[in-house]
Amino acid sequence: MTPENARLARLRGGLAAVEVGARGLEGVARNTACTRLRAIIIAGLTPSEVIEKVFNETGDAMSPFAMTLSQAFERRMLGNGGSSLLTAYREKSLLSQIEVKIASVEDMAPGDSPVARARRVTETQRLLDLKLAGDPRAPNLILSPRMPLEIVGVSHPVELAYLIASDAEPAYRVGVIKSFADRGGKTDRADIRAACREAAVGTMALRQHIAGRGRAPEMAVDKVDLVLRAPGSFNPRLFAQMRAESELASLGRALATAPADLDEVERLLPAGGTLADPTMIERLPNNYRSACKEHCALWERCRTHALAAGQPIVLGDLAAEQLAAAGSITRALDLWNGRGRPPENEAEATLMMALREAGHVLDRIANG
Ligand code: SF4
Known part of the structure; x- marks a missing residue:
């Protein structure tokens, strides 16, 4: 166990670390002034986990309908060897008729066991290295890749929807799949920005991998691809190469302060205080905003406190x-x-x- 891992395990106070994932890490950038959220995420927990395990309450789960829709749409895009996704790229001439190499990392190591997860990381890295080496066998689409993202000396695994690159491109871009309908100018901009930030978490992981191989991290460009659902159907609407500089920058800023955050959280808690104790969670300064409801399961508690304080x-x-x-x-x-x-x-x-x-x-x- 690294010293940082030991510090975080101490901070969790016996709670098992969970996979925060790209969505959890993206949430930090939505409310950068909230020390409570940053502490929870850095420690390897999520607000939902804290609500359930620390406050013994029911989490703010996604509605079953939204969950089913989201899973079904993602399955449709990634199932059948990614054929729907490939078609969407061909229709936009972003992949040619001969760029048909697809690798599904999940098929290589299915399941939720630690061994399967570790294998998915090594398989993803192997495929990324093929691309970096200019190997013509490098896939054009990597489905369900899993990459580590290091924050405060601790590796956070990030599972993404897919990576995409034509044969001519030297590195991959990250793609996200979202089941909300594309309504043109009426699509909620906040949802789109959140999806781009989620993809940008993957870009950061890609850049770390490339830097680890001694290459320029900027080979992974600051653009991401987004697949939405056409209204009233399961047909994909592809938005390729969306600019994500500001999303990358906001994430970078939010996560760059993580080491200082860890020091600060340790300072804010009394000796022996841990995040397994509800009073310690509430001791951490928060920054309640109207948008908290959209991404953080602690919103009701934070709103109650804001109300009591007349904020x-x-x-x-x-x-x-x-x-x-x-x-x-x-x-x-x-x-x-x-x-x-x-x-x-x-x-x-x-x-x-x-x-x-x-x-x-x-x-x-x-x-x-
Ligand atoms: S709900 Fe509370 S903990 Fe979550 S981001 Fe908002 S203020 Fe922070």
Whole structure:
């Protein structure tokens, strides 16, 4: 066990480490100011695991319908030797009629045993090395690859949907498959950005592998591929080579602070305190945002605390921004009603005027 692994095992306090995966790591970049989430992920846990094992509550699981849809769509894309995926690339002329080499890492080492998982890593690395060596046998599509991503000296395995490269390209790009429907301009941009960030986790792992072989990590380009579902069907809509510089940068920033985060978490907890203790989890500073519900199973607990503390964020992002000068809903109400302390600075005075003006407008609308 490396010293870092030992530190993290101590922090988990007897809880078994789980595979955080690309989705878990991507979640850190969604709320970089949340020490609680970063601590949980760095320690090798997930918010769902903490809810179940530490708070003994039921996790915020994906709805069975969404889960079935997601699994069925992914199976459709990756099943049959990846033929649907290959067709999608051919239709866009991103792979030619002779670029048909497909390798399924899952088929090489199926199952969930530690041996099968380790074999999937070595098989993926072998295929990546073929590409790096310019070997013409290197596959054009690698399905279900598994790669290690090292953070704070600890290896986190990341399983991805697929990797893609034409024969002429020197390295692979990461592809993600999402079952939400492509609705053109109406597709939620936040969902697309999250999917790209998830793929970018894979790009980071690819870059680490390439760097480990003494080559330039940037050979793995900062572009990712996204497969969505056509509305009302299981037909794929391929969005190839989507720019992911900002997703890579935000992930890089979020994960680069991990060693300092580990030191900070150890400092924040009292001697002997671990993440297996619910009071210790709640001791870690959080940063509740409206979007927490979309990616973190702890959102209800964090929202309850935000509500108890009168944090404006419980009224939404806009209210949080506008009431920032007051710091709490109670203080904002005091400024509005003229109760409590007078404004303590210019920002509070401006807010007081704005709240009173809004109050007058509301009064005129309500009473004519
Ligand atoms: S729900 Fe809580 S722990 Fe999760 S990201 Fe939001 S503030 Fe952090």
